[in-house]
Amino acid sequence: MKAKGKVIFFGEHAVVYGYTALSLPINLSTNVNIKKNDNLVIELKNLNKKLGFEEAKKDKDFRYVIKAIELLKVKEPFFLSVSSELPVSCGLGSSASVVVATIRALSKFFNLNLPKKEIAKLSHRVEREVQGKASITDTYTISYERALKIRNNEFSFIDEFEKTVREEKLYIAYVEEREMKTADLIKVVSEKEEKEEIFKEIEEITREALSSDVERIKELMLENHKLLDKLGVSTKGLNRVVRLAKKFGCGAKLTGAGGGGCVIILGDLNEEEKELIEKIVKSLYLA
Template sequence: MITCSAPGKVYLFGEHAVVYGEPAVCCAVDIRTRVSVGPADSVTISSSLGTTGIDFETHPYVSAVVERFREITSLEGVSIRIVSEIPVGSGLGSSAAVTIATIKALDTLLGTGLELDDIARMGHEVEQRIQGAASQTDTYVCTMGGVVMIPQRKGLDLIDCGLVIGNTNIFSSTKELVANVAELNESFPEVIGPVLSSIGMMSTVGEDLVNSKDYVSVGKLMNINQGLLDAIGVGCAELSSFTYAARNNGAYGAKITGAGGGGCMVAIAPRERVDDVAAAIAAAGGEVVVTEATDIGVREESR
């Protein structure tokens, strides 16, 4: 049995706009998905979602990874077991983490010798196939770890303050949210185009602020980014309520992370205010995860 793991992620800036080629800044976080693989006669995929064979309804990302390996190896059967700390369909990159950890586990089992860049590229192809339109952000950051600026693939300084996540526990499908934004953009291109460009500008302006650890200014930009995410229709009442709760209780800034429409928000906060921010989000009805940035990307855990 070989076990590999990959981290979840939060966006400081730029989700959705990055699908249109705008820059984004994304940060790997210390909650992980673990995928164990071993030889078997047929394909079995087991996770909290159920136990299946190749099945594009229940396990689309993992099924697509298996099909991709069948193109480059003589793979027939394999047993795949997924255990994840990352809530599913939550904006924390659960699809990227399961995809990348499965690729690394199969690469290790089958001896295909993929480099990290190959793993990130294959992961992106899988997300594009299943999601319809997908940026390289989630799969790249979850492969490499750390804080990454996309599309430059540039590593920024690791975030050195508290990260507090508030989960609405409202399931959201990234595929659907990306399609909704595309529809809005088709209806009002003159209005939505500039909003997407402004979202991209957050990363351009924010890059130096992240590297100089000016989290007061990073937080202000995150708050502006949140307003623009609301403008493109990916907010919801719970996400707004949690972001205001965080901001009113010591956070530098707070916004949706990932696709939105439900899922999670993220606040950055001084470490001494993390407990206050967490309590305020919980009082507003959120399920809280306190975490940290991590520079550990995909890795083998055991064999």
């Protein structure tokens, strides 16, 4: 069973303070396969790890899968294999994608027939119990596979916004490994004296984006990125990619907590433009 990743299109960091964020599912995904086995064994293909259940419980790389299995209280032994196209710790919801794919696979294998709403709730609970606290953004966007407007951990579907965005190509540039953890970046933002003023500007951009055409959305992405840079969560590498994308007539901004990671680029790049971007990033994906 597969589960997609996600990007935050507008509103990251501001959403932590009760403002609005817009999220979107992407086509990079995690795949979880389950088959009958004499013992419960878990394989993480990307990390080249394969452990029995008790051994896996001691390894933090397995913690999201372990928690999902424990939460569903399944008892029959099986072999579970996880592989993913998503780079980790760069704002694309890699852990949430693993959780959702695992719960979907367990639901199918054990004939639990869990609806999307229940999968979203269970997946959020797994992330919350593993991390200590978690927004619904990643798990709900991935579980429903629809664009969401999120505010104060409540959500609504924004299908028209996604339809508008998808009028042009959406790329994800994996620029660099993140320099700081999300919690540390949130602390950096919390210490900014002008943060409330910046959040209000981000909120205006986010609200306008919901009713804008694709060309205006591109402009708003660039404006949102400038404000995230003011908050201190961008980097020279991210800014360089955003500037180049702007030069090519695209919208672009960092996505997620920042401090490195990914830039989303909205626009139709030609082959030469793609090659120039690929030279300064780790990977460029069509999302």
